[in-house]
Amino acid sequence: MNRNDLGPMAVDRRDFLKFTGGGIAVFVTLKDHDLFKEALEQQRGYPSDFNAYLRIGEDGRVTVLSGKIEMGQGVETSLAQEAAEELRVPLGSIDMVMGDTDVCVWDAGTWGSLTTRVFGPALRRAAAEAHSVLLDLAAERLHVPRARLKAENGVVTVVGGQGRVTYGELAKGQKIQRTVRGKVEPRDVKDFTVMGTSPKRFDRIDKVTGKAKYAGDIRVPGMLRARLLRPPAHGATLKSVDTKAAEAVPGVVVVNQDGLVAVLHEDRDTADRALGMIRANWDTPQSTVDDTNIWSHFLQVAPTGRTAHEAGSLDAGARASTKVFEHTYYDGYVAHAPMEPHTSLAHAEGDHITVWSSTQSPFGDQRRIAGTLRIDESKVRVITPYVGGGFGGKSAGQQALEAARLSWITKKPVQVMWTREEEFFYDTFHAAALMKVRSGIDAAGKVQLWDYNVYMAGTRGSEVLYDVPNVSVVSHSSRDAHFFATGPWRAPGANDNTLARECQMDIMAAAAGMDPLEFRLKNATDPRLRSVLEAVAKLSDWKAGAAPTGRGYGIACGLDAESYVAHVAKVAVDKASGEVKVEGMWCAQEMGIVVNPEGATMQMEGCITQGLGYPLMEHIRFRGGDILDKNFNTYRIPRFSDLPEIHTVLVKNDGLAPKGGGEPAIVCIGAVIANAIFDACGSRVFTMPFTPEEVLAGISKPTGA
Amino acid sequence: MRATIHFRLNGRDTTLETDGNRRLLWVLRSDLGLTGPKFGCGITQCGACTVLVNGNPVRSCQYPASDIEGTEVTTIEGLAKGDELHPLQEEFADRGAFQCGYCTSGMILEAYSLLQRNPHPTRSQIVSGMNRNLCRCGAHKRIVEAIEAAAARL
Ligand code: FES
Numbered sequence: 011m012n013r014n015d016l017g018p019m020a021v022d023r024r025d026f027l028k029f030t031g032g033g034i035a036v037f038v039t040l041k042d043h044d045l046f047k048e049a050l051e052q053q054r055g056y057p058s059d060f061n062a063y064l065r066i067g068e069d070g071r072v073t074v075l076s077g078k079i080e081m082g083q084g085v086e087t088s089l090a091q092e093a094a095e096e097l098r099v100p101l102g103s104i105d106m107v108m109g110d111t112d113v114c115v116w117d118a119g120t121w122g123s124l125t126t127r128v129f130g131p132a133l134r135r136a137a138a139e140a141h142s143v144l145l146d147l148a149a150e151r152l153h154v155p156r157a158r159l160k161a162e163n164g165v166v167t168v169v170g171g172q173g174r175v176t177y178g179e180l181a182k183g184q185k186i187q188r189t190v191r192g193k194v195e196p197r198d199v200k201d202f203t204v205m206g207t208s209p210k211r212f213d214r215i216d217k218v219t220g221k222a223k224y225a226g227d228i229r230v231p232g233m234l235r236a237r238l239l240r241p242p243a244h245g246a247t248l249k250s251v252d253t254k255a256a257e258a259v260p261g262v263v264v265v266n267q268d269g270l271v272a273v274l275h276e277d278r279d280t281a282d283r284a285l286g287m288i289r290a291n292w293d294t295p296q297s298t299v300d301d302t303n304i305w306s307h308f309l310q311v312a313p314t315g316r317t318a319h320e321a322g323s324l325d326a327g328a329r330a331s332t333k334v335f336e337h338t339y340y341d342g343y344v345a346h347a348p349m350e351p352h353t354s355l356a357h358a359e360g361d362h363i364t365v366w367s368s369t370q371s372p373f374g375d376q377r378r379i380a381g382t383l384r385i386d387e388s389k390v391r392v393i394t395p396y397v398g399g400g401f402g403g404k405s406a407g408q409q410a411l412e413a414a415r416l417s418w419i420t421k422k423p424v425q426v427m428w429t430r431e432e433e434f435f436y437d438t439f440h441a442a443a444l445m446k447v448r449s450g451i452d453a454a455g456k457v458q459l460w461d462y463n464v465y466m467a468g469t470r471g472s473e474v475l476y477d478v479p480n481v482s483v484v485s486h487s488s489r490d491a492h493f494f495a496t497g498p499w500r501a502p503g504a505n506d507n508t509l510a511r512e513c514q515m516d517i518m519a520a521a522a523g524m525d526p527l528e529f530r531l532k533n534a535t536d537p538r539l540r541s542v543l544e545a546v547a548k549l550s551d552w553k554a555g556a557a558p559t560g561r562g563y564g565i566a567c568g569l570d571a572e573s574y575v576a577h578v579a580k581v582a583v584d585k586a587s588g589e590v591k592v593e594g595m596w597c598a599q600e601m602g603i604v605v606n607p608e609g610a611t612m613q614m615e616g617c618i619t620q621g622l623g624y625p626l627m628e629h630i631r632f633r634g635g636d637i638l639d640k641n642f643n644t645y646r647i648p649r650f651s652d653l654p655e656i657h658t659v660l661v662k663n664d665g666l667a668p669k670g671g672g673e674p675a676i677v678c679i680g681a682v683i684a685n686a687i688f689d690a691c692g693s694r695v696f697t698m699p700f701t702p703e704e705v706l707a708g709i710s711k712p713t714g715a
Numbered sequence: 716m717r718a719t720i721h722f723r724l725n726g727r728d729t730t731l732e733t734d735g736n737r738r739l740l741w742v743l744r745s746d747l748g749l750t751g752p753k754f755g756c757g758i759t760q761c762g763a764c765t766v767l768v769n770g771n772p773v774r775s776c777q778y779p780a781s782d783i784e785g786t787e788v789t790t791i792e793g794l795a796k797g798d799e800l801h802p803l804q805e806e807f808a809d810r811g812a813f814q815c816g817y818c819t820s821g822m823i824l825e826a827y828s829l830l831q832r833n834p835h836p837t838r839s840q841i842v843s844g845m846n847r848n849l850c851r852c853g854a855h856k857r858i859v860e861a862i863e864a865a866a867a868r869l
């Protein structure tokens with residue numbers, strides 16, 4: 011069964027009582043486990059009560075309940091693999107229910123590549139516990155000692171003897187609720203039969219036939235489609251509004267309450283037309299800050315900063331260095347631009363409300379909706395159908411609040427589906443950033459000094475990674491520095507910190523006259539880092555030589571979500587125009603135990619392809635709160651013609667629990683392309699996206715050292 | 716301006732009473748209850764809303780409903796023959812040529828029409844034929860491979 015077959019209202023509150031009533035339900039709390047300590051720090055607010063993780067029904071089917079959501083990353087399938095592995099059931103007997111606040115485990119949100127790192131281990135323990143309960147029941151039923159029993163494919167049999175019983179038979183008539191105390195250990199990697207394989211994705215047929223349901227595909231009889239009045243720029247205030255003409259359109263409902271001005275109609279075209287009839291006057295603040303001078307604005311408003319990493323002393327580092335390099339790297343604002351715009355359908359009925367939402371944080375939406383409507387959270391149910399891409403951008407839930415308010419006011423089911431222009435306007439952009447580095451090497455080519463200040467990107471990915479004795483990493487961040495919303499964007503900030511570190515390493519390697527791979531290995535003892543560098547060198551058939559060789563190969567490495575990555579890029583630079591074409595990308599990733607190698611590979615490919623955008627073509631143009639790029643006609647994202655050949659390899663490390671895979675492979679793309687450009691033509695680029703002008707300027711005036 | 720529009724939708728005779736100025740995308744999604752054609756940009760720039768009109772791919776987000784009078788409209792829902800998926804659908808599914816899946820209906824229909832015009836495209840013909848369809852998840856590599864595999868079977 012696909013979870014979409016549950017239909018909009020199939021599992022209501024009463025059904026859920028039944029739902030956990032029969033069979034065997036397994037509850038987990040994370041807080042008792044040391045195992046989850048670190049994870050919990052990253053998942054603040056995890057409730058300390060027990061949550062139902064899975065249930066074995068009287069029909070033998072297993073329902074896995076997860077507050078995580080499926081937005082393309084494939085966790086619907088990989089989480090089912092983890093449960094199937096521990097339970098010893100066929101993958102096909104698992105039903106996933108995800109992102110439904112009425113029935114699923116509370117969860118802060120699907121981001122930070124935490125699903126596999128935090129939810130996965132808890133789910134495996136719940137499943138291992140269920141397996142143990144089933145063996146107990148079978149021992150009783152078959153009158154044999156538990157030690158003689160073996161479970162496989164949802165059936166318990168007696169080893170070397172007679173008797174068998176299915177999970178369904180064992181669960182029948184039971185009302186067992188078990189709580190995981192961490193006594194039962196999950197299976198060892200050498201025994202895996204389902205984890206570590208690449209079964210076909212659960213969503214594949216629905217997604218190629220148009221049957222897969224996203225928030226915009228949910229229909230409730232009588233629903234209205236809403237369009238909202240939007241300001242011309244962030245910071246603008248509404249002076250006056252005249253909705254008379256819109257009100258005259260047959261079937262149009264106009265809402266004008268507490269700053270919320272909207273037109274609603276049963277068809278979207280008419281709502282669009284009615285919105286165009288509203289006359290509004292705005293006070294719009296003017297600003298001289300735009301996408302070309304935002305960085306000097308940052309330096310003016312930036313707070314003093316917070317030290318993230320520190321070692322030795324900068325003075326000692328400077329004294330030990332024979333060459334010192336100072337550079338500043340820049341990045342602009344970048345949009346998430348998921349193909350599915352933010353969409354929600356809210357249905358208020360009596361004192362409660364149901365909201366189907368395109369969200370990475372159903373429980374966050376629930377909390378905000380309850381707060382806004384001033385009702386108890388138990389009166390708000392958020393259901394998350396498939397999400398059409400998120401990348402961090404579907405975490406704020408603004409559209410869910412809008413739909414909820416409109417439904418609450420009109421007492422009708424209301425769909426809010428943002429236009430692409432609204433999507434660009436209200437996107438929580440990847441923040442623009444700048445990174446200042448002062449670094450030094452000694453005569454032997456060892457890095458002695460790393461003096462780093464990052465503005466607005468935060469500290470993710472700012473670890474030095476290499477063996478540098480004298481380090482200072484200081485982060486200066488302030489949300490007030492921006493004229494519009496910013497937020498997490500696939501590996502937030504790590505793209506910027508990795509750009510600065512890996513470009514700086516290349517500059518130092520070139521100054522030392524060393525091959526950039528050799529230079530990195532000389533300065534790295536971390537075995538995981540070395541393993542991905544060596545693997546990508548092998549995969550790409552890396553030819554040693556001090557850059558620039560004229561061949562157009564670059565290398566970079568990084569750490570994100572506890573996974574290590576290294577990339578090699580091959581670019582062609584047109585020396586007359588400065589145009590850059592990425593021809594090849596090689597990527598090695600080490601992510602501990604790999605739950606689903608094919609799924610992990612798809613994420614790496616997705617990171618690489620999407621990742622071509624931020625260094626080469628994507629940035630939001632704006633003036634103050636006025637967003638100038640509002641659709642794909644001017645905001646260019648990677649397309650088929652940008653696609654290089656892509657080669658990937660997963661570096662085996664079964665000694666480590668599974669680590670994140672949705673984001674790591676995007677963090678190096680800026681750096682690896684910059685380094686490949688340098689190798690191709692001797693031009694160092696510092697400002698993302700790298701423009702042909704910057705590339706050309708660097709050819710005529712090398713800035714390497 | 717209400718009009719009566721007669722056309723064939725996924726092989727079925729269909730009659731529609733509506734304002735002919737409305738966009739085909741919203742008519743298909745609201746009035747006819749389909750979910751395959753998606754809204755992505757509204758200005759013919761992304762391809763998520765792609766459907767076939769008389770076999771040609773059109774961006775339904777900007778296509779006036781009145782223009783489908785007398786035509787044959789095919790959406791992703793109409794591509795399979797009963798339970799039997801079209802080879803493109805099979806190859807997309809088996810090769811993981813999607814992630815979030817939001818661009819997939821449009822991708823498959825665009826590829827379908829590409830293969831109708833050119834049953835054995837080279838890789839660069841696939842790239843230029845598909846270049847106006849956007850995918851934010853970065854499934855491009857596998858989409859190209861799925862189209863090649865489907866072409867080899869057709
Ligand atoms: S929605 Fe029609 S092309 Fe984007």
Ligand code: FES
Pocket residue numbers: 082349398399812813814815816817818819849850851852853854
């Ligand atoms: S698969 Fe998500 S947009 Fe293409």
